[in-house]
Amino acid sequence: MTDTLPAETTSPTETLEVGRRIAGRLKPGQVVALYGDLGSGKTHLAKGICAGLGLDPERVTSPTFALINEYVGKKWTVYHFDTYRLKSLDEFLALGYEEYFEGDGVCLIEWPDVVESVLPDDAIRIRLSHRTGDRRYIEFTRPGVYG
Numbered sequence: 604m605t606d607t608l609p610a611e612t613t614s615p616t617e618t619l620e621v622g623r624r625i626a627g628r629l630k631p632g633q634v635v636a637l638y639g640d641l642g643s644g645k646t647h648l649a650k651g652i653c654a655g656l657g658l659d660p661e662r663v664t665s666p667t668f669a670l671i672n673e674y675v676g677k678k679w680t681v682y683h684f685d686t687y688r689l690k691s692l693d694e695f696l697a698l699g700y701e702e703y704f705e706g707d708g709v710c711l712i713e714w715p716d717v718v719e720s721v722l723p724d725d726a727i728r729i730r731l732s733h734r735t736g737d738r739r740y741i742e743f744t745r746p747g748v749y750g
């Protein structure tokens with residue numbers, strides 16, 4: 604995966620393409636945390652990852668209100684989280700949602716900060732940052748260095 608990131612993309616299509624490449628390296632049950640401001644491209648990267656896993660990227664939208672979207676394909680299931688509206692980790696745990704991290708589905712998590720402490724040790728952390736215009740910088744990150 605080190606040959607995929609870091610990357611600077613200049614369009615949403617390029618960010619989707621980076622997502623497709625990341626998908627090629629994922630294993631069942633992988634948790635992927637997507638850090639970055641509003642509009643940095645987290646959902647577009649999620650679309651690319653889903654496309655790379657054989658799922659329809661058109662179905663992939665930020666589950667800001669639903670908290671979680673589930674996409675079931677022939678080979679892969681993806682649980683797409685957006686914890687933006689989540690008030691606390693307790694709320695997440697009370698809903699039993701951390702159990703998704705244990706299963707075989709790939710978990711993609713937008714705004715992972717609130718669930719940071721329950722992410723598996725082998726979670727992949729990716730940060731997206733705005734650059735000028737339509738440029739976005741996409742890189743791996745570690746706990747505590749995102750922002």
Ligand code: ADP
Binds near residue numbers: 612616617639641646
């Ligand atoms: P987030 O989920 O981080 O809020 P989205 O993927 O929903 O971000 O939205 C990113 C927005 O930025 C979209 O409106 C998209 O068209 C725009 N955009 C412009 N350039 C890029 C790029 N290089 N990669 C991804 N999105 C981009």
Ligand code: MG
Binds near residue numbers: 645
């Ligand atoms: Mg989003």
